[in-house]
Amino acid sequence: MSGNAIVRLARDTAILLGVLWVAFIALQWAGAAVPDRAIAQQLTASIEQGLYERSYPPNGVGGKHDAYTDCVVAGTGLGEESMSAWERGLLVPRISSCTNGGVEQIRALARGEDVEHHLYLRYWAGYTVLFRPALALGGMAAMNAVSLFALACALFAMWWVLSRRTSPLVAAALTLPLLGTSDVLVTPGGSAEHALSLATAFAGVALAAWASTRGLPALFLAAVAAGAVFNFFDLLNNPNLAWVLTAAAGPLCVAFRGGTPRRMALAALSGAAGWMIGFAAAFVQRWTTAALAAGPDAALKQVVENVAVRSGLADRPDDTVVRGLGQGTWANLAYYADMPLARVAAVAVVVAIIALLFVAARRSGARAIWMFATAALPAAVVPLWYEVMTNHSQIHSFFMYRAVPAAIGVVLAAAITALVVTRTAVEGQAPTRRAARDRTRASRRAARLGPAGEV
Structure with a gap:
C-alpha cells in the first residue's frame, strides 16, 4: 500500500469514527427521551413476576444467566427526572442494582418520587435505545423479546x-x-x-x-x-x-x-x-x-x-x-x-x-x-x-x-x-459460485477489449 493510500485510509477512518461518535450520542439521547415513569411502572410488574433479580439462575444448558447485568441495564437512565434527555444521554444516570436497593427505588419512581442515583460514565449505553422503549412497553419480558429478535436476525445475517x-x-x-x-x-x-x-x-x-x-x-x-x-x-x-x-x-x-x-x-x-x-x-x-x-x-x-x-x-x-x-x-x-x-x-x-x-x-x-x-x-x-x-x-x-x-x-x-x-x-x-461468476465476467471483458485493450 502506497503512502497516499495509507493517508486516505487514515482520513476515511477518522471520518468514520467521527460520524459514529455523533451517531452514538444521538442514539443515547433518543433512548434517554423515553419517560422514566413508564419504565418504572412496567418494572414494578416485572418485580412481581420475579423477572427482576440479582441472582444468577441456571440457564438449563450447564451455565447460568447473568440476571444481575440485566438489572443494571434496566436501571440505566433512571433516577434523575430533573435532567433533560440530552443531559441524561450524556451522563447516563443509574439507580442501584437489583436487590441492592433497586427494587425500592423502582417502586418509588413508579409513584413519582425522587430517588438517589449515580452516573455511569465508563461505558456507552447503546442498549438503552432499544431496551428503554421495550421496558416502557412491556418490562423485562419485552426487553428479552427484543434481544431474541436481534440475536436471531444477526445470526441469520x-x-x-x-x-x-x-x-x-x-x-x-x-x-x-x-x-x-x-x-x-x-x-x-x-x-x-x-x-x-x-x-x-x-x-x-x-x-x-x-x-x-x-x-x-x-x-x-x-x-x-x-x-x-x-x-x-x-x-x-x-x-x-x-x-x-x-x-x-x-x-x-x-x-x-x-x-x-x-x-x-x-x-x-x-x-x-x-x-x-x-x-x-x-x-x-x-x-x-x-x-x-x-x-x-x-x-x-x-x-x-x-x-x-x-x-x-x-x-x-x-x-x-x-x-x-x-x-x-x-x-x-x-x-x-x-x-x-x-x-x-x-x-x-x-x-x-x-x-x-x-x-x-x-x-x-x-x-x-x-x-x-x-x-x-x-x-x-x-x-x-x-x-x-x-x-x-x-x-x-x-x-x-x-x-x-x-x-x-x-x-x-x-x-x-x-x-x-x-x-x-x-x-x-x-x-x-461468486468467484466463478467473477472469472466469467473478467473473461468476457477481456474478450471485448482484445489483446491491446481496445474495443
Whole structure:
C-alpha cells in the first residue's frame, strides 16, 4: 500500500469514527427521551413476576444467566427526572442494582418520587435505545423479546453472508462449535444484554465478510465500524468473541476468492487491527464525552479504577483472581470444559482438523498448511485478551468462556478452507459460485477489449 493510500485510509477512518461518535450520542439521547415513569411502572410488574433479580439462575444448558447485568441495564437512565434527555444521554444516570436497593427505588419512581442515583460514565449505553422503549412497553419480558429478535436476525445475517462468500460448510464450521457447546442460544431468556451484545458481534462479522471482497481498505473500515458499534452496545461481555470472529471473516472469504496465504494474512491483520482500533476509539470517545459533560475529574476517576481492576493492575476487595501468566486463559478453558458437550465436541473437532489437514497436505503440500495457518491466525486474539484482561476474564469466566468455542470454530473453518480451496485450485475449479461468476465476467471483458485493450 502506497503512502497516499495509507493517508486516505487514515482520513476515511477518522471520518468514520467521527460520524459514529455523533451517531452514538444521538442514539443515547433518543433512548434517554423515553419517560422514566413508564419504565418504572412496567418494572414494578416485572418485580412481581420475579423477572427482576440479582441472582444468577441456571440457564438449563450447564451455565447460568447473568440476571444481575440485566438489572443494571434496566436501571440505566433512571433516577434523575430533573435532567433533560440530552443531559441524561450524556451522563447516563443509574439507580442501584437489583436487590441492592433497586427494587425500592423502582417502586418509588413508579409513584413519582425522587430517588438517589449515580452516573455511569465508563461505558456507552447503546442498549438503552432499544431496551428503554421495550421496558416502557412491556418490562423485562419485552426487553428479552427484543434481544431474541436481534440475536436471531444477526445470526441469520452472519450465516447468510459467510455462506455466500465462502461456503455453507465453512459458515457452519465457524458457528456450530459456539452455538452447540455454549449458552449463546439461551441468552435472551435471562441475559438480554448478553444477547444484544452477541447480536452486535455477529452483525459485525457479516459486515466484515461482505466488505472482504471489496479490498483490504474496505475490510479494515468495516472492522473499525464493527469494533466501535460493538463497544457502543456492549458492557465488556464478550469482546474477544467479537474480535476473533470479525478477524477470521476476512481471510476465509479472501481464500475462497483465490487469495494467496500472504493476502489472507493481510486480511486477518486488517480485520484484527481494524476491530481493535474501532473498539478502543469508542472507549476514548465515551470517556471524552463523559469528561466534557461531567468534568474531567469525575470521568477520570471511574475510568482509571475500572481499567485497573479489569486488567489486574489493582485488586478488588473480594479478589479471588489467581496471579500469573496463563491464568486468564486457563480459567476460561476450565469453565468451557465443564459445559455438557464441550469435551466430546473438542475431541471430534481435533480429529476432524487432523484428518482435513492430512488430506489437504497430501494433495497440495505446504501451500495447504500455510493456508490453514493464516486462516486460523485470528484465533490467537482470544488468549491474548484473556491475559491482558486477566482479572475480568477470571471473575467473569461464566460468560467470557464463549470465546473458546468461537476460536475452535475459527480453526475448524480454517482446516475446511485449506482442503476445499486447495482441492478446487488443483482441479482448476472456482471455489465458490461468486468467484466463478467473477472469472466469467473478467473473461468476457477481456474478450471485448482484445489483446491491446481496445474495443
